Amino acid sequence: MSFQGEQHPGVQAPASETRGFRLNHTMLRVKDPQTALEFYSRVFGMQVLRKLDFEEMGFSLYFLARLEEGDAVPEDAAQRSVWTFSQKGLLELTHNWGTEDQADFAYHDGNAEPQGFGHICFSVPDLDAAQAWFDANDVEFIKRADQGKMPDVIFVKDADGYWIEVVEAERMANKGDGMA
Incomplete structure (x- = not known):
């Protein structure tokens, strides 16, 4: 029998309707995409899989991963989008346009009070x-x-x-x- 997960109060058996669900990405809002991309690419070796711009709403999404030998990333942008949204463990950096020009702008890190995201x-x-x-x-x-x-x-x-x-x-x- 394969591992069925640890059992704790509140845990329910996965419904058959959730078969195939997977956590794809976690999103962080960033003030300046150039600074954030420099950090994650230089320090953690991540690469941008896909950038999506939403001009009518004034933001861009950058999907990053630490690619491994043998990862077959499609060259075609549309197919790369499909591939990106089928992966596990990606980091999405969201840039709301104009924040990089606001000297005193900062996002809540989730660890200052009130705590939330960690x-x-x-x-x-x-x-x-x-x-x-x-x-x-x-x-x-x-x-x-x-x-x-x-x-x-x-x-x-x-x-x-x-x-x-x-x-x-x-x-x-x-x-x-x-x-x-």
Whole structure:
């Protein structure tokens, strides 16, 4: 029998009507797309899969992914849109036009009061190497791997102040199980 998910109060068995549903992307609003794209492409190696402009509403969407060897991304824009919206784990950066020209403009990061949205997370193959990479690229840390009550977890900020958790899967094996 295959894994059926952990059972907790409130968890219901998936309805057959939800077969094929998957989380495609998480969206963050960004003040300046050039600054945000520079950060995510340089620091996290992400590439823009598709940019969609909505002139009548005054915003653009940038869909980013960390492509892997063998990912067959279509060249044709329409087919690439279809491919993009069928993927898992994408980051959508939404730019409302004109915010980049407002000196005092900032989005709520979700961690200041009142708290709401918390963070996105990247898994990396080597947490120590990632931490050194962030240092070399002047990334702002909220928490380093050897700080705080949760060792082996890094938190950094992106160009808009959003929090990014960074983990190494192997180091997460016993987190939260009362076994350190």
